[in-house]
Amino acid sequence: MSAADTPHPDENVVWHKHVIDKQYRAEQKKQRPALLWFTGLSGSGKSTVAGALESKLAQMGYHTYLLDGDNVRHGLCRDLGFSDHDRRENIRRVGEVAKLMTDAGLIVFSAFISPFREERQLVRELLPEGEFLEVFVDTPLEVCESRDPKGLYKKARAGEIKAFTGISSAYEAPEAPEVHLHTDEHSVEALVDQCIASLRQAGIIG
């Protein structure tokens, strides 16, 4: 179902259909839009792999955009913290933005912890069948903690950060992700190749 088909709670708010639509924009870019939704613990490698994948696809001539948790929280979601409620609202907003970007004909990557299955499923349902690919960046907590690229695990263990994912806040792992990455077993380059193969298999890139 598209947003155009979803009734608005206020009957005076109506959908405006424009002449230039998603199909037109995608054809103009000679690509199939998609959303690759990276999910995983802090330090699991979401930004690293999504960034390397975006670079590779951009070099191949695809039109892309990477939505990154840290960056979005500086602007669109700067009013949100890390309670369960705020994380759900964060993912709801990002899902809507990502949907608009696929509407623009882009191949979109998102790198958010997105800890809850229910919100990831809601984002999946925003898009047509086959356009949402869940990418589970499956890195054991011990490995993330030993990497600790921002020193946040150290702070969380010291009790300086409340509700830290994996320590004092839940992470619900995907049950059937389209792409399952093991960053403690493979290099970034190998993981990017795995994502490219999945994109080919899904018919998103040629």
Ligand SMILES: Nc1ncnc2c1ncn2[C@@H]1O[C@H](COP(=O)(O)OS(=O)(=O)O)[C@@H](OP(=O)(O)O)[C@H]1O
């Ligand atoms: N309490 C707590 N728990 C988890 N992460 C925290 C927290 N406080 C700050 N940070 C930093 O915020 C980044 C996660 O933001 P997200 O928007 O991806 O989180 S969420 O999807 O809403 O759960 C996360 O970035 P990544 O390390 O890139 O995942 C952290 O740098």
Ligand SMILES: Nc1ncnc2c1ncn2[C@@H]1O[C@H](COP(=O)(O)OP(=O)(O)O)[C@@H](O)[C@H]1O
């Ligand atoms: N195979 C790998 N894949 C991804 N990241 C890796 C890998 N091996 C080591 N790393 C390192 O792990 C860290 C992951 O950090 P980051 O990408 O910011 O994670 P996240 O966005 O999930 O918080 C980086 O310092 C990265 O260099």
